[in-house]
Amino acid sequence: MAQFINSKEALVTEAIDGVLRTARGRLARLDGFPHIKVVVRTDWDKSKVALVSGGGSGHEPAHVGYVGKGMLTAAVCGDVFASPSVDAVLAGILAVSGPAGCLLIVKNYTGDRLNFGLAAERARAFGIKVSMVIVDDDIALPDLPQARGVAGTLFVHKIAGALAESGADLDTVNAAAKQVIDQVASIGMSLDTCTVPGSPKEDRIKAGKAELGLGIHGESGVELVDFTGAYAAMKTVLERLKPHARSGDKVALLNNLGGATPLEMSVLAEELANSDTIGEIRYLIGPAPMMTSLDMRGFSVSILPVSDAELALLQSPVPLPDWPGCSEINTPELLPIPDGLTPIKPIPSGHPATAAFVAQCCDVFIAAETDLNALDAQSGDGDTGSTLAGAARALKAAMDQLPLADATQLYRAIGLELSQSMGGSSGVLLAIFFSATGDAASSGLSHVEALKVGLARVQEVGGAQPGDRTMIDAMTPALATLPEGFAAAAKAARKGADHTASIVHAKAGRASYISEDRLIGHNDPGAEAVARLFESLA
Amino acid sequence: MAQFINSKEALVTEAIDGVLRTARGRLARLDGFPHIKVVVRTDWDKSKVALVSGGGSGHEPAHVGYVGKGMLTAAVCGDVFASPSVDAVLAGILAVSGPAGCLLIVKNYTGDRLNFGLAAERARAFGIKVSMVIVDDDIALPDLPQARGVAGTLFVHKIAGALAESGADLDTVNAAAKQVIDQVASIGMSLDTCTVPGSPKEDRIKAGKAELGLGIHGESGVELVDFTGAYAAMKTVLERLKPHARSGDKVALLNNLGGATPLEMSVLAEELANSDTIGEIRYLIGPAPMMTSLDMRGFSVSILPVSDAELALLQSPVPLPDWPGCSEINTPELLPIPDGLTPIKPIPSGHPATAAFVAQCCDVFIAAETDLNALDAQSGDGDTGSTLAGAARALKAAMDQLPLADATQLYRAIGLELSQSMGGSSGVLLAIFFSATGDAASSGLSHVEALKVGLARVQEVGGAQPGDRTMIDAMTPALATLPEGFAAAAKAARKGADHTASIVHAKAGRASYISEDRLIGHNDPGAEAVARLFESLA
Secondary structure (H helix, E strand, O other): OOOOOOOOOOHHHHHHHHHHOOOOOOEEEEOEOOOEOEEEEOOOOOOOOEEEEEEEEOOOOOOHHHEOOOOEOEEEEEEEOOOOOHHHHHHHHHHHOOOOOEEEEEEOOHHHHHHHHHHHHHHHOOOOOEEEEEEOOEOOOOOOOOOOOOOOHHHHHHHHHHHHHOOOOHHHHHHHHHHHHHHOEEEEEEOOOOOOOOOOOOOOOOOOEEEEOOOOOOOOOOEEEEOOOHHHHHHHHHHHHHHHOOOOOEEEEEEEOEOOOHHHHHHHHHHHHHOOOOOOEEEEEEEEOOOOOOOEOEEEEEEEEOOHHHHHHHHOOOOOOOOOOEEEOOOOOEEOOOOOOOOOOOOOEOOHHHHHHHHHHHHHHHHOHHHHHHHHHHHOOOOHHHHHHHHHHHHHHOHHHOEOOOHHHHHHHHHHHHHHHOOHHHHHHHHHHHHHHHHHHHOOOOHHHHHHHHHHHHHHHHOOOOOOOOOHHHHHHHHHHHHHOHHHHHHHHHHHHHHHHHOOOOOOOHHHHOOHHHHOOOOOHHHHHHHHHHHHHO | OOOOOOOOOOHHHHHHHHHHOOOOOOEEEEOEOOOEOEEEEOOOOOOOOEEEEEEEEOOOOOOHHHEOOOOEOEEEEEEEOOOOOHHHHHHHHHHHOOOOOEEEEEEOOHHHHHHHHHHHHHHHOOOOOEEEEEEOOEOOOOOOOOOOOOOOHHHHHHHHHHHHHOOOOHHHHHHHHHHHHHHOEEEEEEOOOOOOOOOOOOOOOOOOEEEEOOOOOOOOOOEEEEOOOHHHHHHHHHHHHHHHOOOOOEEEEEEEOEOOOHHHHHHHHHHHHHOOOOOOEEEEEEEEOOOOOOOEOEEEEEEEEOOHHHHHHHHOOOOOOOOOOEEEOOOOOEEOOOOOOOOOOOOOEOOHHHHHHHHHHHHHHHHOHHHHHHHHHHHOOOOHHHHHHHHHHHHHHOHHHOEOOOHHHHHHHHHHHHHHHOOHHHHHHHHHHHHHHHHHHHOOOOHHHHHHHHHHHHHHHHOOOOOOOOOHHHHHHHHHHHHHOHHHHHHHHHHHHHHHHHOOOOOOOHHHHOOHHHHOOOOOHHHHHHHHHHHHHO
């Protein structure tokens, strides 16, 4: 799978600069590319405890996305899935640490432990107070006490970050971080592996299966499980977490491992909120990509039982768009559907002349059914005649229900009838035509002017203009000349309809998709129908 | 490709409820599932112009993610890639529109135009002031005036939303929206198609190629172009946009079509910021998924020339995590690397007894090279002996440079020397051991106590405990008995080292990955080295 990068080697440095392009005044990097890739806060005065985290890249927005007020002070980045060097970590520590000291937040992977650990020693040799915590929240490998550090690390970033921002000293921040690490548990599930830049993609997860218990570096999951859908997936994950979850109010962190869509993540959030597998999950962070594994189509859930103080720290606002916040889980709020969806039936009224006029119009379309179908077969599916004739028959059948004595109401009623009896785009467009005409008539316009308003609305909504080979090519000249009488209108409509046979570069409507030689010499069926209507009325 | 959903039919309703789970007090939905899927603001008093947008789902966070203060008032959702019904749109309009009226923001797709258009007519029949704008920002099909509406729609949401929130009337909001639509241009590029739930995935883009000019419903791109990397991809996209970009300050919106990773998007942001193909791009929205096409691995760029007033509206803050903000584009800020990365060379000093002692220690490891390699071959790559002997030789060679007369400095210097001359985890761990010991010695602890501090630090960073089949199993008892003299320490170290031959359930270090039968009966090489050292000193 190709990726939007330039080279594996330049990937991380270019991505960091891409982030920094819009971060002036908040973030900077140390001038040590490519070896030293460290992003630091610039709105930072070293009077508070500094928080330094990082590790291999490929987990974005972690860690650069969490550098800022109330979270990390610096992120030390390695190449994709590779620990940063001791020098890089040391540079990060030295850049941000003042008298209050520095806490290193390290995910439990050997390379990170060693490199952050040695950097800490070298920083201590400068007299800097450095503490280090190692996050080991992954529960996938229960027999290995050296559990991996995964998305639960975000809880440490946020709680320690909020405490440090509030001015707490290093021992307090360190103790709070350790308390979180002691309580947090995470596990992930994925439907596909990730694509490591420069490496062929592994295709190890078969259809119908999912991997449970993954690390965040493309390692295989601990278990291959059947995958039957979002409900069962979330249930499995929560069941694994359950033995690790202390009683009391808990916060869940729902992390997108990279490749799941927002739709999928929202479905998983709904399943998580709906589940009673683990009780007392009252708050949710996410769903969002927080600790990703490149483009892995998977998710992870981390659970943390929280005290009131921890909850307040988790919920304190930070100006970081990549932190999704920590919200209470509730039932969705429902509002009643507003009145008015069922259109008010007009009160029927009789008016023999109008009834005869409407019937005459309908009969035109019924009579033209075969001809119009034949014309439509040139450029479409050959059903324009049947569609119009069917609508005409339905309108005739509904004649007794129409408010024939009230022109305004009649236009609206015809619009309503057509929107219900006539399928497809043409039904909607004719419904708009008659509804808008009725509105215009109700404001006192003449029939002709009201019909022009209706036609304008059809053009606005449908997007067709004269010359686009639609019914508009007959209707526009017909309405323009209608004040001179039906005979003039019929002549104009016929001229417009016949002209459509020469229009081959249609810019809207169905004809825009059809090749020229199928169009030439054949009238547009909609325009032809309009012409026949006016000819009959003349 | 399987997805984290339960069924195609329930996908959108479940996803909406998933979003609403954490949105109480801000968002609700109309009680019309599954037919009517409308999300509305609940912090809304109808005194201002309502903004209603929506369309088919599959574009998340659009549109539900943009419902909130300063952007949309309601989002009307269809099924995936399917327009919502007229009833659904009408319900949305009726739910949020007051005397100030309502603006419908519609992307230019036939179904949306027709359904929003007819709903507008039906709402007008209730006396509601409704305007409708149609966004047609896609420039991929220059010959088709009916251009599609894609990510440029976000500009309309934000600018019209900020104006409406400020209390502007419908005509003003409508005019501002039309001004944006008149100026905005967008185009997308993708490396892969999207996975439509319930449909087999199309695999139409060959390796080395990218599609340029895509819609957001899985339609093919207008053109298949060669793909050579992020630089050329962004250049191509900007060259297509250039003829559409008026002069003056411009805002770019960099949209993730769904499946590109944050790393890729940041690289693309860097390429965009770095490019001079289109001048005067001064502000950037994103990169972020804003108007996605499910999981499509692609991006789009939208360009809008802005007035100062429009820029202020785009930059006004909104409490919506899915809106990434509009930031000035700058050069990345660089800070100098802090002093201290190059460790201060200790001042050499002579002390014959210490030199002899260090040399004796080194000779132990040099002599044990073959034996330790053989032991290591049982559980590893057979190089422990060579690694230790190599480090010992390097240390002996550096003897003249060591501060032999100052114990504290000597520990640190040995740590530094080992971190430079000895590869692998063991080099880092021994460097940490000697550095931490030196720190402890400098604070006045005895040699033995200082060495214990060093060992504790190694355990903390390395994660190994006694019983884990490492050098710690010999070192711990040796240091515990060292106050009684080297003989006692040697006896304790030997006992500890020999015990490692029976440890098969190691919990840390390399042995934790090795099968039992390869371990049993063989001492851990690190522990053996420690035992031999103390035996020699005794």
